[in-house]
Amino acid sequence: MxxxxxxxxxxxxxxxxxxxxxxxxxxxxxxxxxxTISRDINAVHEHGMSTGDRIADSIARVGGSWSFIITFLVFLAIWTIGNTVLLSVEAFDPYPFIFLNLVLSMIAALQAPVIMMSQNRQSERDRIDAAHDYEVNLKAEIEIMALHEKFDDIRHQDILVMREEMATLRAVLERIESRLPETGRPA
Incomplete structure (x- = not known):
C-alpha cells in the first residue's frame, strides 16, 4: 500500500x-x-574541514586543557624565579618582566582568535547535529505512526474475521436448535 x-x-x-x-x-x-536518514555527522564534519580548521581545533584542544594550564603555570614560575633569584645579576628579563609580558600578549593575541574560530565551527556543528536529530526524531515518529496504523489494520481485519466466524457459528447453532424438538429446548 x-x-x-x-x-x-x-x-x-x-x-x-x-x-x-x-x-x-x-x-x-x-x-x-x-x-534510512541517519548518518555519521562526525564523518560529514571531518570531510569538510580544511587544514587551517584542523590546526585551529588542535590549538583550541591543547590550549583549553588542564595539562596546558599546569605546564604554562610551571613555565611562568620557572621564568619568574629564574629571572629574580637565579639570574639576579645578569637576568635577561628583570622585574617587572617586560619581555614576558610581550610574549604573553602575543600568545594571547594569536590564541584568542584561533579559539574563537574553533568555537564558531563547534557552534555550526551543533546546529547540524540539532537539525539531524530533528530529522531522525521526525522519521521515528512517522514510523511509529505507520506501525500503529498497521496494527490497527491487522486488529480490524481480525475483528472482521471473528464476526464472520461468529455469524457462521450462530447459523450452525440456529440449525441445530431448529432440529431439536420443542420439549428438549432449554427454557
Missing amino acids: QKSLAEIARRWLTRKPESLSETEKGVLQSAIDRR
Whole structure:
C-alpha cells in the first residue's frame, strides 16, 4: 500500500504538503521509500574541514586543557624565579618582566582568535547535529505512526474475521436448535 507524500503529510503531520520544509519533505520521502536518514555527522564534519580548521581545533584542544594550564603555570614560575633569584645579576628579563609580558600578549593575541574560530565551527556543528536529530526524531515518529496504523489494520481485519466466524457459528447453532424438538429446548 504505497502512500503519496501529500497523503502522509496530511495524515501523520496534520499539515498541508505546501507548508512542509525541505527537510520534512525529505524525511517523509525517506519514510515512503523505506530509506534510512541517519548518518555519521562526525564523518560529514571531518570531510569538510580544511587544514587551517584542523590546526585551529588542535590549538583550541591543547590550549583549553588542564595539562596546558599546569605546564604554562610551571613555565611562568620557572621564568619568574629564574629571572629574580637565579639570574639576579645578569637576568635577561628583570622585574617587572617586560619581555614576558610581550610574549604573553602575543600568545594571547594569536590564541584568542584561533579559539574563537574553533568555537564558531563547534557552534555550526551543533546546529547540524540539532537539525539531524530533528530529522531522525521526525522519521521515528512517522514510523511509529505507520506501525500503529498497521496494527490497527491487522486488529480490524481480525475483528472482521471473528464476526464472520461468529455469524457462521450462530447459523450452525440456529440449525441445530431448529432440529431439536420443542420439549428438549432449554427454557
